Amino acid sequence: MWPWSSRSPSATVTCLACGDGIPRSAAREYDKYGNQWDRRDKEFEHLCPTCHNELCHQPRDELEDILVELHAGEEETDAFLARYLATVEDRYGRVEEES
Template structure:
């Protein structure tokens, strides 16, 4: 007889956001590539339901590659954030400029 898919063998997983241990059945899958529907050859990380609800569910185009480009072992939080902001500005321009440009376009419509 086949086992129920919801059981998942009673496996315990760890929430990558808060570190709590919970059963796989009570967790939500997190795919850092952003496409959890393409499942072949992937190992998923997991989030508890509370942390999953707190996530921003907007598309995150290029975010993982950006983070990978600035990530370095032993980097302080301050240095990581400095590199992140610098890389975002280098790739996409200054946020204030984008907001002003968007407002200007709205006024022209």
């Protein structure tokens, strides 16, 4: 767990998306495992309100596992996205674009 002082509302945290320092009391907790309600032995990252509002708030079951499995961030974006799309289509069916 985080030290008590970093959980204080007056503490400053860094937004993981834009890098801005913001008061902890204004920040939104981000749980990369997608289950913020299970707080046991977790360290949360934080987002500023602007970056939090820009997130997709849809369920992301298994997303982190797929990203780790496909070694996200270790190759060119286009190659990674092609492998990601193929993996998702293989597991869940064809991805339809909204019009």
